[in-house]
Amino acid sequence: xxxxxxxxxxxxxxxxxxxxxxxxxxxxxxxxxxxxxxxxxxxxxxxxxxxxxxxxxxxxxxxxxxxxxxxxxxxxxxxxxxxxxxxxxxxxxxxxxxxxxxxxxxxx
Amino acid sequence: xxxxxxxxxxxxxxxxxxxxxxxxxxxxxxxxxxxxxxxxxxxxxxxxxxxxxxxxxxxxxxxxxxxxxxxxxxxxxxxxxxxxxxxxxxxxxxxxxxxxxxxxxxxxxxxxx
Numbered sequence: 001x002x003x004x005x006x007x008x009x010x011x012x013x014x015x016x017x018x019x020x021x022x023x024x025x026x027x028x029x030x031x032x033x034x035x036x037x038x039x040x041x042x043x044x045x046x047x048x049x050x051x052x053x054x055x056x057x058x059x060x061x062x063x064x065x066x067x068x069x070x071x072x073x074x075x076x077x078x079x080x081x082x083x084x085x086x087x088x089x090x091x092x093x094x095x096x097x098x099x100x101x102x103x104x105x106x107x108x
Numbered sequence: 109x110x111x112x113x114x115x116x117x118x119x120x121x122x123x124x125x126x127x128x129x130x131x132x133x134x135x136x137x138x139x140x141x142x143x144x145x146x147x148x149x150x151x152x153x154x155x156x157x158x159x160x161x162x163x164x165x166x167x168x169x170x171x172x173x174x175x176x177x178x179x180x181x182x183x184x185x186x187x188x189x190x191x192x193x194x195x196x197x198x199x200x201x202x203x204x205x206x207x208x209x210x211x212x213x214x215x216x217x218x219x220x221x
Contacts, residue, residue: 029207030206030207032206032210039196039217040215041198041214042151042198042210043212044209044210047207047209087150087151089206091206094158094205094206094207095153095163095205096141096153096210097153098152100149
């Protein structure tokens, strides 16, 4: 079953922050986050394997709340290069199923 | 550099004419996936191989077939492409399945005329 992402789209000014949420009706054991630019393949951002785990690099970080069956991606002080579609993915039966995506646009 | 390579980058075929997309990997990963991505949609898993073990998604049309002759190569065959099969096809690999990072190829954009 496909995880649900919110919001569907976000428009930011450079330097603003954003949060993208991913939730599942099924138990979550791991959550992946990818970013995809138009016409390109998804690029791996991070994977969270344990409930309560938080990860981050540069100004992009994520948290994983196993009990609530959700994960959130945090983008701080957004840059133009952050524009793209962000997908979360949850593992079901050993395979990765993607959410419907959140389109992020960062304007100068 | 070790990587996942898809050929061709763009493929144009005619309605009903069989087409094969290819994927190769130098990562020596056990698992290879084929995803279909239509415009403004999420990648949708078609099937995957865990080593030689083939796993078909329940809603993957019979029109789509796959072959994995060895660890490095995997092929997607579309027997009779329809207009609705126009999409980006993404190949991905991982060592031990979905609990690890997926490595994606650059994709093949398929057009059906």
